[in-house]
Amino acid sequence: MTMENLTTEEEIRIAMKRKGYTYKKLADEMGISISYVYELVKGNSGNIKRINDMRKILGI
Numbered sequence: 001m002t003m004e005n006l007t008t009e010e011e012i013r014i015a016m017k018r019k020g021y022t023y024k025k026l027a028d029e030m031g032i033s034i035s036y037v038y039e040l041v042k043g044n045s046g047n048i049k050r051i052n053d054m055r056k057i058l059g060i
Contacts, residue, residue: 008051012041015058029057 006014016026023041027034030053039045040054 007043009041009043011060012054012058015055015060019058021058026054026057030054 016022023034023037027037030037030050032050036045036050037054040047040050045051
């Protein structure tokens, strides 16, 4: 499976695993709650800026 066939959630989860990020570590780095990171990853928030911030941190 190539990266272009992945959902945003799958892409983020793979990048988190590769970089050793937990939801807590990502939340701390972004200055948001763990539950909000989870909502972003699951696609339950339409906050494109935060999703792009997350992608930048994870290098995707």
